[in-house]
Amino acid sequence: MKPPSLWGAILAVAVAGGLHVSAAMAADSAYTSLTECKTTVIPGEAGEQPTGTIATCPGRDGFSVLLTSGDDRSWLVFKHPTGGTSDLMDDVFRLTPGQFPMIRGKVLEWRFAKPGAPARALIFRVGGSDPATPNGPEKQALLVARIAAGNVQVVTAVRTNEEARRVADGLVNK
Numbered sequence: 622m623k624p625p626s627l628w629g630a631i632l633a634v635a636v637a638g639g640l641h642v643s644a645a646m647a648a649d650s651a652y653t654s655l656t657e658c659k660t661t662v663i664p665g666e667a668g669e670q671p672t673g674t675i676a677t678c679p680g681r682d683g684f685s686v687l688l689t690s691g692d693d694r695s696w697l698v699f700k701h702p703t704g705g706t707s708d709l710m711d712d713v714f715r716l717t718p719g720q721f722p723m724i725r726g727k728v729l730e731w732r733f734a735k736p737g738a739p740a741r742a743l744i745f746r747v748g749g750s751d752p753a754t755p756n757g758p759e760k761q762a763l764l765v766a767r768i769a770a771g772n773v774q775v776v777t778a779v780r781t782n783e784e785a786r787r788v789a790d791g792l793v794n795k
Contacts, residue, residue: 648786648793649736652728653679655688655745663691681731682739684773688724695724697745701771709766712775718760719749725761732789740768742789747778767792 658676665672673691680686683702688695689710696713700706713722726746733740748761762778763785776792779785 648732648734648742648790651681651731651733651740653681653686653731654728655686655724656727658688678729682768686729690723693721693723696722697724699773703771705771707773709764709773709775712766713747713764716762716764716775716778717747717749718762718778719751722747722749725759730785730789732786732793734793741795742766742792743768743773744782744785744789765789765792 655676655678658678660674660676662671663673663675673689676688676690678686678688680699685700687698687700689698690696694714696708696710698706698708698710713724717723724745725748730744731740732742732744743766744763745766746761746763748759751757751760762780763782764775764778765785765788766773766775777788779788
């Protein structure tokens with residue numbers, strides 16, 4: 622067998638080194654369900670219809686996830702392991718395309734640097750009705766949130782999973 626050329630050896634080292642760098646920069650994911658939740662109805666005033674629901678869903682890293690809905694809208698609230706809360710209602714209402722913002726999708730994607738590390742970013746799908754075509758397809762986006770110091774804060778809305786992961790991984794690797 623012929624020994625590798627000098628250029629072949631350099632290329633092999635460069636490729637191996639590049640793969641090592643890429644692996645170090647890549648984040649990992651864990652998913653929690655938005656369907657396996659315990660739902661509580663928010664009662665209305667005496668004699669009136671309920672005003673909404675709160676579904677308590679599994680979280681990660683000590684966070685509880687509350688899928689809150691009312692008046693044909695829904696949003697997420699996170700209970701921190703330290704006792705505080707992050708209510709994402711304003712962010713969801715502001716960044717969801719269309720009208721009547723709703724949490725869509727069946728999972729939350731938690732992004733972290735390596736298995737066992739705390740999550741540093743979160744990705745979830747939202748959707749809203751298009752006023753131009755009320756019976757047409759819903760407009761959707763993915764929201765990316767930063768998790769830092771026990772707080773969850775939406776940083777942007779994007780269209781694709783690839784864009785969402787790129788933004789989230791930038792938060793994870795800071």
